[in-house]
Amino acid sequence: MRFLAYYKPMDWQRKHKKRILAYLIALCLVAVILLVIYLYHSRVSQNEYIVSDKDADTGSGVYVVNEISKSWLEREGGLLGAEYDCRLVNRTKTDIYDWTVTLHIDGDYEIDSDWNGQYDTDGSYILVKPMDYNGTVEKDDEQTFGFILHTRGKKEIDSYEISYYKNSDVRQDPFFWIAIALLGIITILGITDIYYGQRYTILQKAHEENNMILEQSFTTFSKIIDAKDSYTKGHSMRVGIYARLIAEEMGMSKEDQHRIYMIGMMHDIGKIGVTDTILNKPGKLDSFERDVIQTHVDVGGEILKDFSSIPDIADGAKYHHERWDGGGYSEHLSGEEIPMIARIICVADSFDAMSSERCYRKSLSMAQIKEELKLCSGRQFDPQIVPYMIKLIDEEKVPVAVDI
Numbered sequence: 001m002r003f004l005a006y007y008k009p010m011d012w013q014r015k016h017k018k019r020i021l022a023y024l025i026a027l028c029l030v031a032v033i034l035l036v037i038y039l040y041h042s043r044v045s046q047n048e049y050i051v052s053d054k055d056a057d058t059g060s061g062v063y064v065v066n067e068i069s070k071s072w073l074e075r076e077g078g079l080l081g082a083e084y085d086c087r088l089v090n091r092t093k094t095d096i097y098d099w100t101v102t103l104h105i106d107g108d109y110e111i112d113s114d115w116n117g118q119y120d121t122d123g124s125y126i127l128v129k130p131m132d133y134n135g136t137v138e139k140d141d142e143q144t145f146g147f148i149l150h151t152r153g154k155k156e157i158d159s160y161e162i163s164y165y166k167n168s169d170v171r172q173d174p175f176f177w178i179a180i181a182l183l184g185i186i187t188i189l190g191i192t193d194i195y196y197g198q199r200y201t202i203l204q205k206a207h208e209e210n211n212m213i214l215e216q217s218f219t220t221f222s223k224i225i226d227a228k229d230s231y232t233k234g235h236s237m238r239v240g241i242y243a244r245l246i247a248e249e250m251g252m253s254k255e256d257q258h259r260i261y262m263i264g265m266m267h268d269i270g271k272i273g274v275t276d277t278i279l280n281k282p283g284k285l286d287s288f289e290r291d292v293i294q295t296h297v298d299v300g301g302e303i304l305k306d307f308s309s310i311p312d313i314a315d316g317a318k319y320h321h322e323r324w325d326g327g328g329y330s331e332h333l334s335g336e337e338i339p340m341i342a343r344i345i346c347v348a349d350s351f352d353a354m355s356s357e358r359c360y361r362k363s364l365s366m367a368q369i370k371e372e373l374k375l376c377s378g379r380q381f382d383p384q385i386v387p388y389m390i391k392l393i394d395e396e397k398v399p400v401a402v403d404i
Contacts, residue, residue, distance in 0.1 A: 016197045023190035030183045037176050041168035060091045064101055064160050071155060079150045081112070086145050090137040092166065097136040099164035101128040103157050114147035215262070222265040225272060228279050234402045235352055240264030241400055242348035249388040260341060263316035267345050270300025270317060294329050297321050315339040320346050323380045343382040347389050350381070355399045366393050
């Protein structure tokens, strides 16, 4: 399992809530668009002008068929009488309603009687409106209306004009399907986000519990390591803290800072293979004892080499005593051959050694430590890391006290 030590659950949850709010707003907007499309199609005014009803009964769309069922001559007054049987035909895929038919007829005329409509006359036209019961003409259906007309001379209707409303089929509108597709996409994204948000919360909690156990374990191990040397209690934890502070100054990510902190606490784990008599010897070590002490880096590297959950943890233990000039141990690496994590721990380890009391000397002052860091920059220490350590000293962020 890859090491995932640092998370920002509050930041993630805040962004998650914003995304859910955005989905809801988008859903509302699409719903409004769908409502507008529906309302538009539910009452769309249509006008159609037909100049002749010749062969109209074979046509399509909405049209009027005029038939004179009978006609006669009024002897008194010389008027022509005719009975007009009309049909309003709807050959569309939708119902029409609130229709109006305007019949154009030249000359003098007079309506004697009428049926299935409301009739108004004005000059050269007759305006026909439906009654309450025949205001709607269903698709592929027709409505009849008629009247008896007295005219002088011509009795044919010259032309007519139809106006009506129709319930347009919203399914034939491409914008309707685009809105439906957007609605589906937003809904799927929202549900997916909610699902993975819940999964993330569960995993986040599990990771936090695992990381807490891991950090507590490392803290315990560092105390066990430092317990072997009465003069270095708290050393491992302080090195981890200093290494993390250096990483922070270097602009590393929060995850890397925490990773370096954990690696710093384990850098001296190899000392468990060194006898207490050598570790706690008050006087100067002989060459054999120095060789034994130096083996702790190889022992530490060997112990941690299979600890894959924290990348580079073995490098921190194995290479933290390498020197920038190649004079360190045990591989005698130099410069950038030394892993970055080990170079950081080397500076942090040396700072803690100089700022702590040891069996053979007292702790150095911050001024003395700064001079030593500058003197050893480019020799023992990476010259690019030393300024960060000095900055921490100047800002009084170090040294730190730890509970042991």
